[in-house]
Structure formats: C-alpha cells, structure tokens
Amino acid sequence: YGAVEFIQACATFGVRPILGAHLVAGGQEVVALATSEQGWGALCRAITEIHWRADGSVRLSHLLAPDRKGLILLSRHLGFLEEVLRLSGPEDLYAELRPGKQRHAVHAAARGLGLPVVATNGVVAAQPEEWGRHRLLRAIALNTTLSALPAQEVWPQRAWLCPAAELARHFPDCPEALRAADAIAERCAYAIPVGNRTVPPRVTDTAGAFDQLRQLTLEGARWRYPVITPELQERLDLELGIIARKGFADYVLVVRDIVHHGPTHCGRGSVANSVVSYCLGITHVDPIRSKLVFERFLNLERRDPPDIDLDFPWDERDQVLEYVFRRYPQLHSAMVANHNCFQPRGALREVAKVHGRPGGEIREVTRRIPFFEDGERRLPDLIATHPNYGGLNLASHWREFARIAEGLVGIPRHLSVHAGGVVITPTPLTDYVPVEPAAKTLACSPELPVPVIQF
Secondary structure: OOHHHHHHHHHHHOOOOOOEEEEEEOOEEEEEEEOOHHHHHHHHHHHHHHHHOOOOOOOHHHHHOOOOOOEEEEEOOHHHHHHHHHHHOOOOEEEEEOOOOHHHHHHHHHHHHOOOEEEOOOOOEOOHHHHHHHHHHHHHHOOOOHHHOOHHHOOOOOOEOOOHHHHHOOOOOOHHHHHHHHHHHHHOOOOOOOOOOOOOOOOOOOOOHHHHHHHHHHHHHHHHOOOOOHHHHHHHHHHHHHHHHHOOHHHHHHHHHHHOOOOOOEEEHHHHHOHHHHHOOOOOOOOOOOOOOHHHOOOOOOOOOOOOEEEOOOOOHHHHHHHHHHHOOOOOEEEEEEEEEOOHHHHHHHHHHHOOOOHHHHHHHHOOOOOOOOOOOOHHHHHHHOHHHOOOOOOHHHHHHHHHHHOOOOOEEEEEEEEEEEEEOOOOHHHOOOEEEEEEEEOOEEEEEEEEEOO
C-alpha cells in the first residue's frame, strides 16, 4: 500500500529502498523481495491472489513457485522451503534465521535441504520504544483488549531495526547468514518507475486507433454541425494532428466509449475547448461558437497527459462503473484506493477500548473532541484545556490514553474507495500494482466485486 510513499521518502533522505512484502497465507510465511520489474509484477500478482482468495485456500508455495522470477524468497517455514525447492529449484530461495531458539532448527533444516541461510530481525518497529505501539495496533486489529491479546499475535520486543553490530551479536555461529543479508540488499535495486505513462487499451482491433478516431470524429461533426465549413475542417485537422502526434488517440477513444454508455454526463474543464470531444459527445459546448482555444486542453509543448473530467448523476454512477468493469474485465480495470488514517477521536476511542474501558465512558469522553481543530493542539492538551471538557472530572488514565492515542494519529487504518478514480490498463493491472476486492458493491450489480488498486 505504501510502496510509492516509501520510495519517495527514501529519495528524500538518500536511502535506497528495498521493495517487498511479508506474505502470510495457508499456514505459510515468506518475505518476498523484488529485484526487477518482473519480480515486482510477480509480487503484485501474489498479493492480489491472496486478497481475492481470502478463504484461506491459497498455499504460498504453490502460488509463488511457478511465478517467482525476479523475486528473492526468505522463509523460516520448512514446509514452504521444501515445496518451493521441489517445484522450482533452489534459485533465490533462502532459509530465514531470526534471533531466538527456533533459528537453530531452521539452520539445521537448511543444511539438510542444501539451501543458503540469511539473517534478519523480523522488523516491525524502527526503534525499540515503538514496540508498544505495535502491540497496541495488533489488539485494535483483532478487536480485543491488551490483557486478552494472544502472545503469538505479537512480535518479540527485539523485532526492531537494530544496527548491524547489534544484529551480528545474535549470529556468532553463522557469519555467512549476515554476509547473505548484505548481498541480498545489494541485489534489491529495483524501484517503481513513478511517472511513466501506460498506454490505454485498444477499444477495437479492426482499425488503427487514429483512423478510428478520425472516422468517429467526422461522423460526429456531421451530427453536430449542419455544414462542415473550411474553418471547422481546419480546426478538426489541427486537433486530430496534435492528438496523433502526442499519442492520445486510444485515450480519447476509451473516454468516448464510456460516455456513450453513460449518456447523462457532463464533460467539463479544459476538454470543453476541444471540437473533437464535442463531435464525439464527450462535451456539449461548441468550442468554435464559444471561441475556446484548443491548446488550453492539449498542445505539443504540454508534457502532462490531457485531463478529461467527467461528471455523472449520483444515481447512475454505478451503472457506468458496471459497464467499465464488464467492458474491461477483472484485473484490467479497477477503482483507486483511499488510505483512511486514525484521527484523534477514533484513535482515543480505540486506545480506551483495548484498555478495557466501558463503552458509555468512552462515548462520553470522545464525543467531546471537536471534529475541526486548528491542528496545533496535541490530543493530551486538547482534553485538558478545551472548553468541551470543562466540568468533566476526567480520571488520570484518560490523559495517559490521550498520550498513547497521539502516537496513532495519521497511521493508516483501513481502505476505502476514491469517489471517481478508475484505472484501465491494456495488460493486467497486477503487472504494476496489487489489486483487492473493496467492501463497496455496485447498487445495480451487488454480486460484482469492485476491484481497487492498493495505491
């Protein structure tokens, strides 16, 4: 989910990112690291499959073994190691050693299988003092209290990003595992090529995209205008020429295809400056009569792709989305995710819940937190000084809860769906990004799962 933000943060601080994921499914566990574009695609496909088969039927070894080129796999699960070794060989397959007693059994099994070992620390926190937040988030995720949280649901306190010397202290008997960690880190140089444009899918294979666009535009011009005047023909040739040179014929055809299956719409913004869009039915304002300049929408010097904003009636949007998902089937189209993060009220509520406070008491305190605040006051100061808390005799533990909750504000909590963002690609979306089913359903087709990209 955070891969793009991660590589951008790494660029800011001069750190080379290592892209991968900790996968758990079907009783197996593996850390999969991408070394190439092909490996990144394999990782996206694996994550997608895990989410779409959430019934637990996914077995990681069977999922990854046939599609792991460009991936380095680290696992301490012996069944996984044995099955992947049998199905696809030992290349880029490592037995993972973490500090603790279990590593000796994993090390011995690796020798028996002829697999190399690699040292890790199973990191879940940047600093040791953040382990308490990890434990808190696990209790929130499992909807339980801290006192009832099963020990196996929490990573050990040593699972933080410790310095190399500190990690080496846990592996005095196998320096080769530390050397392997260094070697793997050097190999993981792949970064997502943010900013590259992916060509839209072809609407038809019967003719070239530009030839089809020109034909549809001329048909639309005869529909929109009583006479094709020299002025109109010159404007059409100008616009079509720029669209062709910029390589956006496919894009315009996709938009035209969508609006013709959602006819109650408004194409707004700079696209209304285009006679081509007017002839295709994307917009309904005559740019020539209104003296609108096409170059505001698209010109040869513009580096960004053209921006076509479409509005549909609220009660017809799901029908348009249903058409898109059926026209461009699963894994070729998806909606865009929103990352919903903890806000002060929700953070304080969850902290109080995992500490076992009664629901009535929680409501009485959290309902007084203002929805709109200047952002300067921290949560502990807010409940201590805001007028809403005047006369409320808060117990001392609430100030402690507020201090803890302050550390949760801004942390991603769950996924929602962007109101309008849809991505359509010619090859499966999983070549670029993981996809999962959203909680949202379409009113007109509740049986049709809505795919959403994790970015």
